[in-house]
Amino acid sequence: MIFPVVKNHIAVCFDRPEETFRRKKYVKYQAQRPEMDEFLSSQITKMHDVLESFGIPVYEKAGFEADDLLGTISQKITKESKKLRNKEQINEVVIVTGDRDIFQLINEKVKVYVPVKGLKEGKLYGVEEVEHEFDFKPIQMIDYKSLVGDPSDNYPGVPGIGPKTAITLLSKYKSKSKIYKHLEEISETTREKLKKGKDMADMSYELATIKTDVPIKIDLKKMEDWDLGSREAVELFMSYGFRTLLNRITNKNGINANLQVVDNNIAVNNKNPKEEKMPNNQGSLF
Known part of the structure; x- marks a missing residue:
C-alpha cells in the first residue's frame, strides 16, 4: 500500500x-x-x-x-x-x-x-x-479533540459539546484557550458546559497532542538505504510462503523479485543461486 x-x-x-x-x-x-x-x-x-x-x-x-x-x-x-x-x-x-x-x-x-x-x-x-x-485547520484537530473527546482512545472532552458546536466555536475563536478567554460571549447553556468541563478539556488537549x-x-x-527486492527479502518471502507477493516487489535495479526465483531457487541479480524449498502452505502478510 x-x-x-x-x-x-x-x-x-x-x-x-x-x-x-x-x-x-x-x-x-x-x-x-x-x-x-x-x-x-x-x-x-x-x-x-x-x-x-x-x-x-x-x-x-x-x-x-x-x-x-x-x-x-x-x-x-x-x-x-x-x-x-x-x-x-x-x-x-x-x-x-x-x-x-x-x-x-x-x-x-x-x-x-x-x-x-x-x-x-x-x-x-x-x-x-x-x-x-x-472545516478547521490541521493544527486545530487538537482543540477539536479537546472539546469533543475521542471514543477510540476513550477520553471524554467536554461533556455535552458535540462536533457541530465545537466546529462553530473553533471557527470563531480558533483555539480552546481562546474559547475559554471569551466565555462571556458564548450562550449560557454552552458556557456552563465549558466551565464544568474545563478540567476534562485541558486533560483531553494534552492527550490529543502528538x-x-x-x-x-x-x-x-x-x-x-532500503531495497524491497533484496536477497534477504526474497529469501524471507520464500520461507514464509509469500510467493505471490514476489510479483509485487522490485529491487533497486527495477528487477521483479519473482523473476529472481527459478524452480524454487533464489538467484538474486543472477548471482550466487541458493537452493531453497518452497513450503507447501502459502501465506499473506499485507
Whole structure:
C-alpha cells in the first residue's frame, strides 16, 4: 500500500507494549481496547522481520505511541533538512496511517496518506483537504479533540459539546484557550458546559497532542538505504510462503523479485543461486 507514496526515504513506527505517558495521565485512556491476541502479535513479529529484510528502519520508544514517533520524525526531518544542500533537502514528508489524529501534523511539507477500500486505494490529505473535510485547520484537530473527546482512545472532552458546536466555536475563536478567554460571549447553556468541563478539556488537549520531541536518533541514511527486492527479502518471502507477493516487489535495479526465483531457487541479480524449498502452505502478510 505504500507504493503510491514512496519517494526516497522510508521508516516505520510501532507502538510498544509498555504503559505510555497518556495512560499514566488518564488511567481510562484506551482502556476499552482488548488485549492483542496471539495471532496478531505473531503477525507484527513477521512484519518486523519483513521490514528488516527490506532494510527499512523501525522506530519505537517505550512510554510513547507510534504517533509520537511519527510526529517527531516528520518535524525533525523537515526542519533539519533545511540545513542540507538543495539536492539533499527533503521537501515533502508523507505519513501513511488510518489514524486521523495525525492530521494535526499536516503543514506545507507534511501530508497524510489514508488507505481506504481494504488498503487498495487511499486519499492524500494536505492542508486544503483537511480544511475542506473538517472545516478547521490541521493544527486545530487538537482543540477539536479537546472539546469533543475521542471514543477510540476513550477520553471524554467536554461533556455535552458535540462536533457541530465545537466546529462553530473553533471557527470563531480558533483555539480552546481562546474559547475559554471569551466565555462571556458564548450562550449560557454552552458556557456552563465549558466551565464544568474545563478540567476534562485541558486533560483531553494534552492527550490529543502528538509529541514532536521524543528522544530518538534519526538516521536519514538508513531511511534511504532500503531495497524491497533484496536477497534477504526474497529469501524471507520464500520461507514464509509469500510467493505471490514476489510479483509485487522490485529491487533497486527495477528487477521483479519473482523473476529472481527459478524452480524454487533464489538467484538474486543472477548471482550466487541458493537452493531453497518452497513450503507447501502459502501465506499473506499485507
